[in-house]
Amino acid sequence: MRFTYESPEELTPLLENCDDPRIKDCKFGSYSKAKFISDLVYFNHGSALGVLQTELVEKSYEILSWLVSHGLEFVPIFERQAYKRQGKFYFWGGLTLAARGEGEGLVMSEKRIASSLGVEFRLKRRVKSLETEGGKLVGIRLDNNQTILSKAVVISCGGFESSSELRAEHLGEEWRDVVVRGTSLNRGDGITMARKLNAAMTGSYDQCHAVCMDSSTPEFSGSRIPHQERKHFRKISYPFGIMINSKGRRFVDEGADFRNYTYAQYGREVLRQPGAFAWQIFDGQVRDLLYDDYRQPGATRISASSLDELVRGFPDVNQRNALETIGQYNSATPDSSSFDPTKKDGLGTLGLTVPKSNWALPLVVPPFEAFRVTCGITFTYGGLSIDSDGRVMRSGGSRIPGLFAAGEVVGGLFQFGYPGGAGLTAGAVFGRTAGANAASFSRG
Ligand SMILES: Cc1cc2nc3c(=O)[nH]c(=O)nc-3n(C[C@H](O)[C@H](O)[C@H](O)COP(=O)(O)OP(=O)(O)OC[C@H]3O[C@@H](n4cnc5c(N)ncnc54)[C@H](O)[C@@H]3O)c2cc1C
Incomplete structure (x- = not known):
């Protein structure tokens, strides 16, 4: 966090x-x-x-x-x-x-x-709507038609990342078939329900958190797969290697910053490539720096003792271009004695159209390894508009009495990118506020 x-x-x-x-x-x-x-x-x-x-x-x-x-x-x-x-x-x-x-x-x-504080959980039910009487919020209705009466409701049921229709509508058609890193259940219900009460939407609806995921990742890689079995999906150690697309070309500055500041944007960059995939390439020098995810069984890995052999293993890449790109990259890397993964070491390539700004070690030490990645969406950035008391706003700026929201259903916190670890903090900060204010509203 x-x-x-x-x-x-x-x-x-x-x-x-x-x-x-x-x-x-x-x-x-x-x-x-x-x-x-x-x-x-x-x-x-x-x-x-x-x-x-x-x-x-x-x-x-x-x-x-x-x-x-x-x-x-x-x-x-x-x-x-x-x-x-x-x-x-x-x-x-x-x-x-x-x-x-x-x-x-x-x-x-x-x-x-x-x-232990007396909170009751009711699981495995989908909330279908917010219930009103005479325009006033009185509770929620579940998918079994049961109604739960309550003076206040806090919506915290995530964004719309799990709905292929809403992804295509807001993020673009190319997002329709991406894999989802989390639950299959965040289908934008909270936004849809609140919209029916004229809630205002805010934030970057066309932006989202999306990362490089192993090509073997299923459509939904969230809670239904045991933690140990999904550990190999995430592939975000690219700052220590390079990424190439099907044309055999690099397309991002892999070392622009610590991965915490680039990983949530680079999924989108992979999605933009022909075929929506890329290969991440590393050499033996950085093996110990790669996240454990890379060593887990199931990863889409090619290993070779030479770069020629590695590139011959790419079934879906222009191999001539790939070798040329790696050669150009290696020639553009500086002396590596100041390499330091604990800081932005400034070890950048010289003269490349697509630079690598830090940690630019040449790919020279066998074994060489490559991992095939695709784009996986984590969560969406657009959502409901709330005030600093967690109250859901209407388009004109008034509040919907009794309706609060927190977590990723809220829009406007992240615009064009995301610093890693901010999601849970935001959920906790605004969840606490919304919960406290919903409780006082109910008592009042
Ligand atoms: C793989 C992965 C790794 C992550 N790692 C980090 C990290 O390291 N640090 C960090 O800060 N953030 C991380 N995040 C993001 C973080 O998990 C989210 O910011 C946070 O969980 C959002 O909380 P939320 O309550 O808004 O939504 P969620 O945690 O997604 O919970 C929403 C819940 O609402 C339920 N729901 C949806 N619709 C309905 C409905 N109609 N009725 C009833 N229930 C419904 C869903 O089933 C779900 O349980 C990660 C996310 C993923 C997917």
């Missing part, structure tokens, strides 16, 4: 339940408010932060503390956000802690904690 901390000491209270002996060897650095703001401004294409974005930054640390106060446990992300140098773990990319047990651990812990 992305949150601000001005110094490593601020992490201590968040790690109170973590007894990992490696913590004493951690170089956490800092992730200042100024940096979080500039990250979001960058993804706004320069526009100043909106009210919700400012709130996200301001409350990001506080929300972690609040979750810890309720018994949630956080641990350093050694495997994915740190590299070891001279016995120390250097964290990079503004992302240091995750819930113990990752996503599953987070959900199970939250469920346990919420249950």
Whole structure:
């Protein structure tokens, strides 16, 4: 989860339940408010932060503390956000802690904690509509026609990433058949239901979070597949290699920034390529830097002891061009002695039309490996318009009494890109606000 901390000491209270002996060897650095703001401004294409974005930054640390106060446990992300140098773990990319047990651990812990506070869960039912009487919100209706009466409702049922029709309508026809990284159930229901009460839509409906996924990823790679079996799907270590398309050409600056700042945009770039796929190519020098995902059984991998042999293994790529591209790339790489994965090392190619700005090691050390990737959508950016109390707004600026929203159903937080780890933080920050205000509304 992305949150601000001005110094490593601020992490201590968040790690109170973590007894990992490696913590004493951690170089956490800092992730200042100024940096979080500039990250979001960058993804706004320069526009100043909106009210919700400012709130996200301001409350990001506080929300972690609040979750810890309720018994949630956080641990350093050694495997994915740190590299070891001279016995120390250097964290990079503004992302240091995750819930113990990752996503599953987070959900199970939250469920346990919420249950102990008296929260009742009703699963396996689809909410079909918001119920009104005389224009006033009075509850929800389920797919079995049962009605649940309530003065207040918080909509938090995700975006529209799982609906191929809505993807095609808002993101473009080319998104109709992409694979979905999460659940098959986020079909934009919350937006559709609230729209019937004249809720306003906001944000970048034509933008989304989409990453490079293994070509073997099924249509929905979410919760129905056990965690261990889907570990090989994600393929986001491209900063340490290159990506080529079916024409045998590179098409993005793989080293433009830490993967945290590019991975959510590069799925779209892969989708734009002919055939909507790419091959990621690495050499033996970086083998240990690749995420564990690359070593899992099931990955679409080719391995070879020479580049010629590797390229001959591509069934769907212009092989002559591919060898030429790799040759040009290798010739454009500088002396690699200052290579450093823990920072933007400035080791960039010279003179290429598509540059690689950091970590540009030449592909020279066998074994050479290639992984075939496609685009996988994670979530959508457009959604309902809310105010800073979590209340759902109408088009004219008034609020729909009793209706609140949080999480990815909310639009306007991420415009043209996404800094990794901000989704869960946003969900927690605005979920807490919406929940608290829905409770007071119900009591009042
Ligand atoms: C593979 C993957 C990895 C991720 N990793 C990270 C990460 O490391 N850090 C991070 O910050 N974010 C991450 N995210 C994003 C993060 O999971 C989301 O930001 C967050 O889960 C959004 O919360 P939400 O409550 O809005 O939606 P969700 O968590 O998607 O929950 C929505 C729920 O609503 C249910 N639902 C939908 N429609 C209905 C309906 N009509 N009736 C009843 N229920 C309905 C769905 O079944 C679902 O359970 C990841 C996402 C994925 C898919």
